[in-house]
Amino acid sequence: MPAVTLAELSEYLRANGFENRVDGDESITVNAVNALDEARPGELTFLTNPKYRDMATRTRASALIVGHKLAVETPAATVVCDDAYAALTMSIVKIHGYRVHPDWGVSPRAIVAETARIGANADIGPGVTIGEHAVIGDNATIYPGCYVADHAVLGNDVVLFPNVVVYDRCRLGNRVTIHAGTVVGEDGLGYAPLNGKWAKIPQVGAVEIGDDVEIGAACTIDRATVGMTRIASGTKFSNLIAIGHGAKVGEDCLFVAQVGLAGSVTVGRHVTIAGQAGVVGHISIGDNATVGAQSGVTESVEPGETVLGAPARPIDETKRHFALIKRLPELRQRIKDLEAEVRSLRDLIDRDARTRP
């Protein structure tokens, strides 16, 4: 890792549009970015969450990035900026850069069909299988153990980490990255009931993934029964996500781990779905909507709306429900008290009636 001085780092951030100032010795050098509690002397750390302010007072890091709105006491020199999170990202890029992939060329231990087309400078690792008529773009990196089936098409600069499987006829755009063990294009759960048995419906659709999509590890993206399952450009998935057949996911979405979409769901642009949430089939989620963790979405969600809960409702409504559920013992007591009070009023009135002349 190249060491940089705080003066150099500050200048680099400014050149990238992040105004900042250094409080402390600008000649200090840092050669790695690390967490507040793990950083050692010679490293750069950061404070973006006020919750960890205490740790900043004890950090052993030589320097610390912090937003100018966050007052901080720390033995480290500080780089104070408007947007500490973005500055952190740039600093990691500057000091560490992105992962450099191994350099296999087309490994003699890969199996590449004669009819496949492999782009310039593509790296195809040992133990990879590339099927008939498959197309691999320029500068692609296919790690060992991946399987790219017949007629699959991968764009330029695609990275498949080890043991990724792309079924037949699926298409990936440029700069798509897929982490280890993910499966794209397996058959969905498509069966027709036939005399008490399940008759398989051939799943003749495929999956189409746009540009700049990144998919985590061990996800499963069903091919469509007919037509296409689609993941649009710029969308990012975490791990263990299940996408049902024929679902369409818009651009620049963010799906957290263990999310599940049933078949034929339509998700708009820039939608966030938090961890373990599920969406039933054949509904739609509007642009810029947010689905809270573990939600069970059973009805379509309007653009811009934030929903939570199972069944999912607008977040304020669900929070009110959660609060009232917590108060159920009290509400029940109040009902009991009312019943007692009403009985006593009834007694009073009855007695009064009886004693009246």
Place this chain on the structure above:
Amino acid sequence: MPAVTLAELSEYLRANGFENRVDGDESITVNAVNALDEARPGELTFLTNPKYRDMATRTRASALIVGHKLAVETPAATVVCDDAYAALTMSIVKIHGYRVHPDWGVSPRAIVAETARIGANADIGPGVTIGEHAVIGDNATIYPGCYVADHAVLGNDVVLFPNVVVYDRCRLGNRVTIHAGTVVGEDGLGYAPLNGKWAKIPQVGAVEIGDDVEIGAACTIDRATVGMTRIASGTKFSNLIAIGHGAKVGEDCLFVAQVGLAGSVTVGRHVTIAGQAGVVGHISIGDNATVGAQSGVTESVEPGETVLGAPARPIDETKRHFALIKRLPELRQRIKDLEAEVRSLRDLIDRDARTRP
């Protein structure tokens, strides 16, 4: 794909027991089945969900399959049948057929133990490992990267997609299909507490899967601690499903993605478990029962029952609970109103008592 005329398609459906009629030009040919909104001229589409009726008026497909109960306006010729879903299935089979697998024979790049028995016409892809004393049935297709451990037994016509792992001594019936990345027979979470540590209990059971079972991608099916974890014939799983050690799943069940069964659960025949539902250990779910999405099943379920919610209850009960939770703000207000009203009655009575002579 072979092109067929609507006359031929109609005749074929009739021959397979699906009565139908063509409204429009019977000589039109179609060469693919596609979704309403993606179909092009020369393709066949379908309307099975009234929700998409609007799309039918705008489809570019040349022909459309529809149930005779669903009135539809469409520029396409229509094939009108009793059971549109079944007719669609048959049409996909007729026009597209089922996936044809690559033809590896026994790849010289596969590792096959000398004591293994490989059936006639089996295809064992490159990078496959077949362990000692393993048995692979006739016409099996084992894709690259699969691992079939020692003493595992696979029936005839089994298909393992890439990177499937079958642990030692597990048994798969005939015509079992397993999608990429699924693991059969890993050790379950079996530990005995020993001085504050977890002592591993050897998991000496295995997994037995019946005939005609299809399992999705990235599922995990624990071997039993002792005895067998069982998945009976005809059952179909979607993706990312976790089956605990010693569970028994009956025939012709349907499990949607991300379902989890804890250990020693017994599931009857023809049970449907919807997405992300979980079942606690050592309980049973009766034949023909249905478990709703995201349910948490904590008590045994009667045959034929439909349960929903966490903890799961009969669906009508849970729906009533959901409806009442939505009405909690109103119920709370009614309690408040009652309290005010009761106070005012009390005041009236008290005043009345005081003013009475």
Place this chain on the structure above:
Amino acid sequence: MPAVTLAELSEYLRANGFENRVDGDESITVNAVNALDEARPGELTFLTNPKYRDMATRTRASALIVGHKLAVETPAATVVCDDAYAALTMSIVKIHGYRVHPDWGVSPRAIVAETARIGANADIGPGVTIGEHAVIGDNATIYPGCYVADHAVLGNDVVLFPNVVVYDRCRLGNRVTIHAGTVVGEDGLGYAPLNGKWAKIPQVGAVEIGDDVEIGAACTIDRATVGMTRIASGTKFSNLIAIGHGAKVGEDCLFVAQVGLAGSVTVGRHVTIAGQAGVVGHISIGDNATVGAQSGVTESVEPGETVLGAPARPIDETKRHFALIKRLPELRQRIKDLEAEVRSLRDLIDRDARTRP
């Protein structure tokens, strides 16, 4: 499997600290441990859950282990002990032993970088890739299809089942076992918003796993953005578990299938998290805490506490909520009754006032 007499088994258990007595013929031999309903003559079974007492009366097993507190009627000879579960574990170890792994040496079909260091007696299966500067400890077993990336370090006696992927610079302690298809060290969901797009933050941290950790199949453990994601010694995971970037899991924890931890969660020692539970980011769970199945933990949990529900609350509170939700129809009826009663009281009082002179 070696056959043992009940006399030998009893003696062996006693030698390992488990007091016991044999009721029945001590010369009976058993050669396998099996489930109550699956055991055959010549096999040993067990009764640890009173729920299955009925099965004990019908078992075909020759012998049965049972706790001395559990009265049992059975045709089998019985081995009666204080701690039947521990005795069962010991008996399985005695009769079956632990899995014996195949013996590949360093397979000529593995790809091992020249700069990698492979320990004594390590088995590296065919189709394994070991990256530059990676270290594999003594007696390690790396099954086919595994990928151990550059600079990864694995301790002694590590077992990676087939198709496990360990990303660059991740570190595994001694005696770590990882089941098939699990991924350690993939990038987490780390993106900074930039003009409506998601800009990737290089994930330059890694994962560190302690000694004696066992991880199930198809789990995904994110590398930290910076610093380390940590799984401490003795912890055991089931399958399909997602661990977010920068999470720290303490010693001797037990995580059931499909659990998800978001990023930067801190989990103490000896914590149990039941199936499908999720934990939001940046909170902590204290030592010896327990999280119930499907819980959604949104606030830190105190040491020793047991929480349940979504949002998770102390288990007694959640159980009270569950009970009251079931009673909501009744509570609503009581409110209705109160309203009617109060109306009638109001009428009485009004009438009384009007009729008063």
